[in-house]
Amino acid sequence: TSAQIGVTGLAVMGRNLARNFARNGYTVAVHNRTVSRTQALMNEFGDEGDFIAAESAKEFVAALERPRRLVIMVKAGGPTDAVIHEFSPLLESGDMIIDGGNAHFEDTRRREKELRDRGIHFVGTGISGGEEGALHGPSIMPGGSPESYASLGPMLEKISAKAPDGAPCVTHVGPDGAGHFVKMVHNGIEYADMQLIAEAYQLLRDVAGYSPAQIADIFRTWNQGRLDSYLIEITAEVLSHKDVMTDQPFVDVVQDQAEQKGTGRWTVQIALDLGVPVSGIAEAVFARSLSGHTDLRRAARGLAGPKPQPLDRTEAGRFADQVEQALYASKIVSYTQGFHEIAAGSQEYGWDIDLGAIASIWRGGCIIRAAFLDRIRTAYGARPDLPSLLADHGFAREIGSAQDDWRAVLVAATQQGVPTPGFSAALAYYDALRAERLPAALTQGQRDFFGAHTYRRTDREGSFHTRWGGDRSEIPA
Numbered sequence: 001t002s003a004q005i006g007v008t009g010l011a012v013m014g015r016n017l018a019r020n021f022a023r024n025g026y027t028v029a030v031h032n033r034t035v036s037r038t039q040a041l042m043n044e045f046g047d048e049g050d051f052i053a054a055e056s057a058k059e060f061v062a063a064l065e066r067p068r069r070l071v072i073m074v075k076a077g078g079p080t081d082a083v084i085h086e087f088s089p090l091l092e093s094g095d096m097i098i099d100g101g102n103a104h105f106e107d108t109r110r111r112e113k114e115l116r117d118r119g120i121h122f123v124g125t126g127i128s129g130g131e132e133g134a135l136h137g138p139s140i141m142p143g144g145s146p147e148s149y150a151s152l153g154p155m156l157e158k159i160s161a162k163a164p165d166g167a168p169c170v171t172h173v174g175p176d177g178a179g180h181f182v183k184m185v186h187n188g189i190e191y192a193d194m195q196l197i198a199e200a201y202q203l204l205r206d207v208a209g210y211s212p213a214q215i216a217d218i219f220r221t222w223n224q225g226r227l228d229s230y231l232i233e234i235t236a237e238v239l240s241h242k243d244v245m246t247d248q249p250f251v252d253v254v255q256d257q258a259e260q261k262g263t264g265r266w267t268v269q270i271a272l273d274l275g276v277p278v279s280g281i282a283e284a285v286f287a288r289s290l291s292g293h294t295d296l297r298r299a300a301r302g303l304a305g306p307k308p309q310p311l312d313r314t315e316a317g318r319f320a321d322q323v324e325q326a327l328y329a330s331k332i333v334s335y336t337q338g339f340h341e342i343a344a345g346s347q348e349y350g351w352d353i354d355l356g357a358i359a360s361i362w363r364g365g366c367i368i369r370a371a372f373l374d375r376i377r378t379a380y381g382a383r384p385d386l387p388s389l390l391a392d393h394g395f396a397r398e399i400g401s402a403q404d405d406w407r408a409v410l411v412a413a414t415q416q417g418v419p420t421p422g423f424s425a426a427l428a429y430y431d432a433l434r435a436e437r438l439p440a441a442l443t444q445g446q447r448d449f450f451g452a453h454t455y456r457r458t459d460r461e462g463s464f465h466t467r468w469g470g471d472r473s474e475i476p477a
C-alpha cells in the first residue's frame with residue numbers, strides 16, 4: 001500500500017495533523033528527524049488509522065503515491081529550508097511540498113519559485129487553531145498553484161474545521177505566498193483582538209471596579225451577542241480561573257509582560273512597506289513590547305496620575321454596556337485595517353484574493369473565529385469591490401450607533417489614567433477616515449517650505465511650489 005499524504009515533523013502540530021488525516025480515512029506516511037518521535041506517534045496513536053512509519057527520507061518518499069503530497073511541519077525558518085533541501089532531490093515533477101509552518105510569505109515566495117523551476121509545487125499553507133485545531137479541524141490557508149489545489153483541496157476540505165453553516169474552512173487563497181500572507185494578517189488581527197479585550201478588562205476592573213470573576217460573567221454575557229467569539233469565550237475562562245496555589249485570581253499571579261513570536265510584528269512591518277494604516281494592530285504589538293520593558297516601567301512608577309473616581313453600581317453597569325460598544329466598534333476597525341492589508345498585498349503581488357472567502361474560512365477552527373466573520377463574509381459577498389469594511393452599510397450603521405459610547409469610554413479612560421492604545425487608535429482611524437479635511441494639507445505646506453517637495457491644489461490640476469524664502473509667489477512645479 002502507499003500513502004495519499006505524508007507528514008514530516010511530528011512535534012505537536014505535525015503529529016496532530018497526521019492523526020487528523022488518518023482519522024479521516026487517509027493512509028498517512030509519517031517521518032521525523034529524530035526517530036523516537038515517529039515511534040511515539042505509532043505507539044500512542046498507531047491504531048487510530050492507517051499510518052506508515054518511515055525512518056529515513058528515502059523510505060518516507062517511497063511510501064507516497066504519485067504525485068506525492070508531502071507536508072512539512074517543522075520549526076519555521078532554517079529548519080524548513082533544511083527539510084526542503086533534504087527531500088526535494090528525491091521528488092519528481094508534479095509532486096507537492098506543503099509547508100504548514102508559520103513561514104514568512106517572502107520565504108514562501110522564494111521557495112515556491114526555486115521549486116517551480118524544477119516542476120515541484122510548493123504550497124505555503126497557513127494553519128490556524130493550535131494543536132487542538134490541527135487534530136480536530138484547523139482553518140487552512142493554502143497558497144501555491146491552482147493545480148496543486150485541485151489535488152490537495154478535497155483532502156484539506158475533509159480535515160479542516162467547518163463553519164456553522166457546514167462550509168469547510170479552507171480555500172485556495174492565491175498563488176505562491178498568498179496563504180502565508182493571509183495567515184500573517186490573521187495573526188495580526190488576533191493580536192489586535194486580544195489587546196482590545198485586554199483593554200476592556202482593565203477598564204471594567206480599574207474604572208468600573210469589577211472583580212475578575214465579575215468581569216468573566218460580563219464577558220460570558222457578551223459572548224451571547226454580537227461579540228460571540230472564541231477569544232471572548234476563553235477570556236472568561238481565564239478570568240474566572242483561580243490560582244491553585246494561592247486561591248488568588250489567576251490573572252493576578254501572572255507577570256504582566258506579554259511575549260510574542262513575530263507574526264504580529266511582520267503584519268505591521270509589511271503594512272508599513274505597503275503603506276497600509278494598521279494602527280490598531282501596531283498598537284497591539286507595541287503594547288506587548290511596552291509591557292516587557294520592566295526597567296522603563298519601574299523608572300516611571302512615580303509619575304503623577306489622576307485621582308481615582310469610583311463609580312457606583314448603576315454607573316458601573318452603564319459603563320460596562322458602553323465598554324461593549326467601544327470594544328465592538330474598535331473590533332470593526334481592526335478588521336477593516338486587516339482586510340485592507342490583505343487587499344493591498346493581493347494587489348501588490350497579483351494574488352487576486354477573494355476577501356469574502358477569507359472571512360468565510362476564518363469562521364471556524366482558527367483563533368479569531370467569531371460570529372462577526374459571517375457578517376464580513378456577507379458584506380464582501382454583496383459587494384466584492386467594497387473599498388473598506390466601513391463602507392458596508394451594516395457596519396457603518398453599527399459603528400455609528402456605537403460612537404457616542406465609544407467616545408464616553410475613552411473620556412473616562414483618559415480622565416482615570418487607564419491606557420487604551422487599541423480603543424484610541426481605532427477611534428482616531430475612524431475619525432480621520434470620515435473627516436472632511438485633514439491637517440495633511442498643513443503637512444504638505446511644511447514639506448514644501450523646508451524641502452520644496454511641492455503640493456497639489458484643491459482648485460487646479462498640477463503640482464505647485466511656493467517661493468517661501470523669496471517673494472512667496474507660487475510657481476508650477
Ligand code: NBP
Binds near residue numbers: 034078082083130
Ligand atoms: P516546532 O516549531 O517546535 O518544531 C519542532 C519540529 O521541527 C520537530 O519535528 C523537529 O524535529 C523539527 N526540526 C527542527 Br526544530 N529542526 C529541524 C531540521 N533542521 N531538520 C528537520 N526537522 C527539524 O513544532 P510545532 O510547535 O509542532 O510547530 C510546527 C510548525 O507549525 C511551526 O512552523 C509553527 O510555527 C507552526 N504552527 C504552530 C502552531 C502551534 O500552536 N504550535 C500553530 C500554527 C502553526 P526533531 O524532533 O528532530 O527535533
